[in-house]
Amino acid sequence: MTQTFEMTVNGEAKRVAGAPSLPLIYALRNQLGLTGTRYGCGLEQCGCCMVLIDNEPSYACTRALDSVAGRVVLTVEGLGRAADPHPLQQAFLDEQAGQCGYCLSGILISAKALLDRNPNPSRNEIVEALDVHLCRCGAHTRIIKAIGRAAALLRGEDPA
Numbered sequence: 001m002t003q004t005f006e007m008t009v010n011g012e013a014k015r016v017a018g019a020p021s022l023p024l025i026y027a028l029r030n031q032l033g034l035t036g037t038r039y040g041c042g043l044e045q046c047g048c049c050m051v052l053i054d055n056e057p058s059y060a061c062t063r064a065l066d067s068v069a070g071r072v073v074l075t076v077e078g079l080g081r082a083a084d085p086h087p088l089q090q091a092f093l094d095e096q097a098g099q100c101g102y103c104l105s106g107i108l109i110s111a112k113a114l115l116d117r118n119p120n121p122s123r124n125e126i127v128e129a130l131d132v133h134l135c136r137c138g139a140h141t142r143i144i145k146a147i148g149r150a151a152a153l154l155r156g157e158d159p160a
Contacts, residue, residue: 005069009034010078020066025049027065028075036076036105040134047133050106051075057113057132076105079112088112091150091159092143099137107133111147119155123148 040048
C-alpha cells in the first residue's frame, strides 16, 4: 500500500510516496532525482548508497522509507555545489582521490560523519571509518590523504 512520507532532504522539506518498506535509495533516486547516492550491492556490503540520517551514516539500499519519516537525510548532493564545494569535495579534487568515482559518494558521506564527530582523526581512524566501503580502483591512499586534507581545511589549517 502506497503512503506519503515527509522528511527533510539536503535541507529542504520533501514528500515521497511509496510502500513503507520501499528502500530509501529508490525514493531518493527515482522521486527526488538525487542520483549521487549509488546502488551497489543492495546488501550493505559496499557502502555506495551511504547517506546521513540525523547525522548518522546509514545504508539507503536497505533503509525502509517509513523509518526516515520526519527525519533529516543528507546525500552527497547536500554537501556542496560545483561553485562552492564542501572542503571534503575540494580535498578529493586536490588530491585526485577519485578514479572511477562509483564509491565516492558513499565515502564522502562517511568521511563527513567522521569529521563531524572527530575534527582531527588519525590515519587509523580514517581507515576504520572507511572500512564499510568497497573500492576496487586502488585509490585508497589518495582517499585517505584527501580526508586528512579536508580535516585540516575544516580546522582552518594549511593542509600541506
